[in-house]
Amino acid sequence: MEEIIIPSEKLHRFVVQVFEHVGFSVDHATESADALLDADLRGIDSHGVARLSGYLRLLESGRANAKPNIYITRETPSTANIDADLALGLVSGTYAMQVAIQKAKNVGTSWVTVHNSNHFGIAAHHAMKALPHDMIGIAMTNASPLVAPAGSKQRMLGTNPMCFAFPAHNQNPVVVDTATSAAANGKLEIAQRKNKSVPKGWVQTADGENTTDANALKNKGSLLPLGSFEELGYHKGYALGAVVDIFSGVLGGANFGPFVPPFVSFLPVLPNAPGKGIGHIFGVIRVDAFQELDDYYKNMDLWIETFKKSTPINIEKPVLIPGEPEHNNAEYRMLYGIPLHKLVYDDLVEIGEKYDIEGIRKE
Amino acid sequence: MEEIIIPSEKLHRFVVQVFEHVGFSVDHATESADALLDADLRGIDSHGVARLSGYLRLLESGRANAKPNIYITRETPSTANIDADLALGLVSGTYAMQVAIQKAKNVGTSWVTVHNSNHFGIAAHHAMKALPHDMIGIAMTNASPLVAPAGSKQRMLGTNPMCFAFPAHNQNPVVVDTATSAAANGKLEIAQRKNKSVPKGWVQTADGENTTDANALKNKGSLLPLGSFEELGYHKGYALGAVVDIFSGVLGGANFGPFVPPFVSFLPVLPNAPGKGIGHIFGVIRVDAFQELDDYYKNMDLWIETFKKSTPINIEKPVLIPGEPEHNNAEYRMLYGIPLHKLVYDDLVEIGEKYDIEGIRKE
Numbered sequence: 001m002e003e004i005i006i007p008s009e010k011l012h013r014f015v016v017q018v019f020e021h022v023g024f025s026v027d028h029a030t031e032s033a034d035a036l037l038d039a040d041l042r043g044i045d046s047h048g049v050a051r052l053s054g055y056l057r058l059l060e061s062g063r064a065n066a067k068p069n070i071y072i073t074r075e076t077p078s079t080a081n082i083d084a085d086l087a088l089g090l091v092s093g094t095y096a097m098q099v100a101i102q103k104a105k106n107v108g109t110s111w112v113t114v115h116n117s118n119h120f121g122i123a124a125h126h127a128m129k130a131l132p133h134d135m136i137g138i139a140m141t142n143a144s145p146l147v148a149p150a151g152s153k154q155r156m157l158g159t160n161p162m163c164f165a166f167p168a169h170n171q172n173p174v175v176v177d178t179a180t181s182a183a184a185n186g187k188l189e190i191a192q193r194k195n196k197s198v199p200k201g202w203v204q205t206a207d208g209e210n211t212t213d214a215n216a217l218k219n220k221g222s223l224l225p226l227g228s229f230e231e232l233g234y235h236k237g238y239a240l241g242a243v244v245d246i247f248s249g250v251l252g253g254a255n256f257g258p259f260v261p262p263f264v265s266f267l268p269v270l271p272n273a274p275g276k277g278i279g280h281i282f283g284v285i286r287v288d289a290f291q292e293l294d295d296y297y298k299n300m301d302l303w304i305e306t307f308k309k310s311t312p313i314n315i316e317k318p319v320l321i322p323g324e325p326e327h328n329n330a331e332y333r334m335l336y337g338i339p340l341h342k343l344v345y346d347d348l349v350e351i352g353e354k355y356d357i358e359g360i361r362k363e
Numbered sequence: 364m365e366e367i368i369i370p371s372e373k374l375h376r377f378v379v380q381v382f383e384h385v386g387f388s389v390d391h392a393t394e395s396a397d398a399l400l401d402a403d404l405r406g407i408d409s410h411g412v413a414r415l416s417g418y419l420r421l422l423e424s425g426r427a428n429a430k431p432n433i434y435i436t437r438e439t440p441s442t443a444n445i446d447a448d449l450a451l452g453l454v455s456g457t458y459a460m461q462v463a464i465q466k467a468k469n470v471g472t473s474w475v476t477v478h479n480s481n482h483f484g485i486a487a488h489h490a491m492k493a494l495p496h497d498m499i500g501i502a503m504t505n506a507s508p509l510v511a512p513a514g515s516k517q518r519m520l521g522t523n524p525m526c527f528a529f530p531a532h533n534q535n536p537v538v539v540d541t542a543t544s545a546a547a548n549g550k551l552e553i554a555q556r557k558n559k560s561v562p563k564g565w566v567q568t569a570d571g572e573n574t575t576d577a578n579a580l581k582n583k584g585s586l587l588p589l590g591s592f593e594e595l596g597y598h599k600g601y602a603l604g605a606v607v608d609i610f611s612g613v614l615g616g617a618n619f620g621p622f623v624p625p626f627v628s629f630l631p632v633l634p635n636a637p638g639k640g641i642g643h644i645f646g647v648i649r650v651d652a653f654q655e656l657d658d659y660y661k662n663m664d665l666w667i668e669t670f671k672k673s674t675p676i677n678i679e680k681p682v683l684i685p686g687e688p689e690h691n692n693a694e695y696r697m698l699y700g701i702p703l704h705k706l707v708y709d710d711l712v713e714i715g716e717k718y719d720i721e722g723i724r725k726e
Contacts, residue, residue: 074652076471078440078471078472109439110472113653149673152674162603176605178598182590226589232564233541233589235685236589245666246663251648251654257670289437299616307605310515319513319515
């Protein structure tokens, strides 16, 4: 039995209880469960409940704070910088988007940075908070250094996602949520488990040689930026990863580049860290600041219809809109439950037993 | 003689006179010359004076306006939407960044869209206007459709650049200015002129087959998004190109996707255009809205130093900072002049003779 399927509500309730057990307020526990379940629903399994035990270890080690005092360190009418007090990014990101949406209501748009934070799950969960308000949402975060700059063999950047969510009316929203590396670490891990090779262009060895060995990253290798090769423009992926790092780290006073603290709690944090924790940035843009809502929605729907109709190379594979596969996953999994890898299931069962929480075990 | 070298001041003076001759105000002529020369100085030769005759043909055909009445159609404290009245983007972009900088001064950050515009040269020229004000600058534009979405064989997107310029103190600024396609059209044209093949991953045939034939684009083929191949994540390049198109086109009421009017004036504009002209978006962020300027600059310089020192694969090729090659080009060409391809030189000489302007001819 490779996969165990659990209804999403049941899994959500379980995650809420776990976070409450380790000291979270009801609100923070719910926000954290929302974020993890959103990842699982959308099919980004590497960022959902599979990471629950990782977050718990961060809390146990004192590198994350279950009862954070999150506060604004500086603000203007359209900006805020937030000290997350070592909250999980699942929590601080939720707060930051509330602040960003309110400021955009007031003056049209906003940017909110968060420092002294931890990993925030999937960027799309946060950016999409803007959509019901007829606003565009942006979310970026830096992350554990795994990616080498173009021409380097040193791990300097995270897989640093850029996310942009655009509201639509008759169509589903356009949600771009993309790592700035050629492949996410999660994809490498899948290949490792299956003992399979990976395409050339994902990863290089510690000496900077391109390889198909999925274990190269574990052996001091590094991920390659989007573009993968010099002649295919991997300096562009590197540059976009740098943008995410500077916005998330430098602008708000978090760590950046190789100083970003690793997600796994057993790896040491580098000494002489220039900033506090990891960092995120969120942006919100009110659509009606630019034109009538009706006009925007008419053209946004037309954009989506036009791109859906663009001629596919393979007639059986219609052109996809960014966010469409994740939306379809969410609809399906909402109805039919979340498939958990056996290892993840065992991990959750163990957490339930340890904390004496009515678990998710299937008899 | 393949290249003719002209001092940048002389070339600038010539371009100002040409634009004045066709009816531009002194200010608009100067702004336009600034933008074109900036491209040539930074080594983006495809976007500099090589395009002067293209802009002139747009003006002659009535698709661009030499005496535009540029005005704001809607605004909030942090936003504006601008009708460029068919100005060149060189002009409307300059105006939009002035508006954006003033609004960021007032409330911290800003976003300004421009519709009913034409091509704006290199994005970096506009984004970098924020730097002397201790602000981060963002510039994006859509452009003539040449790029196919992932899995499509239809030209739907421009090479849609994203540009982010971050001010630094002791170091040069970080300037990311990157097309969201694997290769720019300019690079293909160079290969065509030299009758050389191109790397697989730049371009596909009209049937959607990857090819090394540099002429494929001319023969109804299309450029490929950054990432180039499915297994190397070209859906990410497609998604980022879509972000630029929606921001530049849909948000402000310009055209988008296949409706974007082509730069070359002899190609027809599609009927039933949903918007007006081509579109741009500009963003400005005041650094001191987030932390003390001194703290930001200390860490921004440290970011740059840290990445410069990251271990190169080839010891003779140190890791570059985004914008560094262009900065070095500009320093060199400011001193030693702009090298013009013979065809571009001949083109400019012809323009000078036609308008009876003291030309740039070398006797």
